[in-house]
Amino acid sequence: MDIWGELLGYIAGICTAVVFLPQSIQTVKTKNVQGLSLLTYVIYNIGMLSWILYGVYLHSIQMIIFNSISFVFASIILYMIIQDRKKHSM
Amino acid sequence: MDIWGELLGYIAGICTAVVFLPQSIQTVKTKNVQGLSLLTYVIYNIGMLSWILYGVYLHSIQMIIFNSISFVFASIILYMIIQDRKKHSM
Numbered sequence: 001m002d003i004w005g006e007l008l009g010y011i012a013g014i015c016t017a018v019v020f021l022p023q024s025i026q027t028v029k030t031k032n033v034q035g036l037s038l039l040t041y042v043i044y045n046i047g048m049l050s051w052i053l054y055g056v057y058l059h060s061i062q063m064i065i066f067n068s069i070s071f072v073f074a075s076i077i078l079y080m081i082i083q084d085r086k087k088h089s090m
Numbered sequence: 091m092d093i094w095g096e097l098l099g100y101i102a103g104i105c106t107a108v109v110f111l112p113q114s115i116q117t118v119k120t121k122n123v124q125g126l127s128l129l130t131y132v133i134y135n136i137g138m139l140s141w142i143l144y145g146v147y148l149h150s151i152q153m154i155i156f157n158s159i160s161f162v163f164a165s166i167i168l169y170m171i172i173q174d175r176k177k178h179s180m
Binding site for chain 2: 005008009011012014015016018019040043044046047048050051053054057058060062
């Protein structure tokens with residue numbers, strides 16, 4: 001079960017990355033954060049950070065790798081949303 | 091670390107649920123699947139199923155519970171998309 005169990009983690013991580021990364025990359029490229037919810041990204045970032053730390057606790061390299069990739073993109077988008085809000089509130 | 095480690099899993103699972111469930115519940119309620127991508131939901135479902143089985147492998151009740159909730163909603167939406175495609179192809 002060991003190899004298959006570990007493989008499941010990679011399949012899960014790659015599927016999650018394939019689903020969420022294209023939109024994230026596009027948002028980072030176009031810098032268009034109109035219509036994105038600040039609260040959603042705050043909660044999403046807390047979730048991703050928790051999955052990474054939980055992955056450390058479970059010694060799961062798959063959870064650490066794939067959630068870290070998501071966390072980096074989500075953090076960039078969160079930062080862009082905050083900068084955009086600041087610009088519009090001035 | 092045990093209690094804090096387990097707690098991290100619950101925080102992560104709840105954050106993920108809070109971010110994705112409202113949209114899922116709304117889609118299931120309104121039955122409006124226009125603009126939803128079939129391929130995206132196929133990949134998302136494979137990902138969720140893999141996370142659940144990987145959670146079984148890691149003995150993580152948090153991964154099993156929260157990914158199962160996501161999987162149920164994503165499966166219903168996937169079924170609705172397929173039914174909608176069938177209707178429009180007749």
